[in-house]
Amino acid sequence: MTTPGIDVPDARGRTALDQKGRDLTGNPDVVIRDVELLATAWHVLRRTTYDYRHPAGHWSTQQRETYDRGDGATVLLYDPERRTVLLTRQFRYPAYVNGHPDGMLVEAAAGLLDDDDPASAIRREAAEELGVTIGDLEEVFQVWMSPGSVTERLHFYAAPYTPADRTSAGGGVAAEGEDIEPVEIPFDEALKWITDGRIADAKTIMLLQWAALSGPLSSR
Known part of the structure; x- marks a missing residue:
């Protein structure tokens, strides 16, 4: 057998x-x-x-x-001059079936590494999901997101962007069933979205709070 x-x-x-x-x-x-x-x-x-x-x-x-499910990578894209961040909005069935009102989550761009190294993988995901060509890339930390049952280690990055870096419309890979909406919002507004629940994704909250406490958008 x-x-x-x-x-x-x-x-x-x-x-x-x-x-x-x-x-x-x-x-x-x-x-x-x-x-x-x-x-x-x-x-x-x-x-x-x-x-x-x-x-x-x-x-x-x-x-x-x-x-x-393999390891993954995520990135916070921020515009230091305009103090905006570029996130995604997409349907997440696991959140929907577990109580989220409509399953539409606002998140930092992310994806599995597949056969790429983490930096290459997140450059690929940023281009596919948000249409951004990343230049400088800063590694923030590596985290096991759900160590009680999921083996995935997530590599966190941050990268600056300008309007000129948005070289395509993004939206994800249609052949993979992706339908991703880029969402650009002021950084301070994004922090408020954490408080009122409009941002409820762990990796995104971690990156936004890092940016506020010690990252490129902090008030230090």
């Missing part, structure tokens, strides 16, 4: 997806026992069984499900 994603390629041509994590040795208090492949429709859902040594010295066997 063969299993797609393990013995034979799945729909995306991947095999050996059940091997991820089996060779981890960095933490002597964690011993990986088994990795089960639960789903590979697009990203990868695994269930890992491991032994864990507690601070008191005793061991217990635990299981965790992890959702592996």
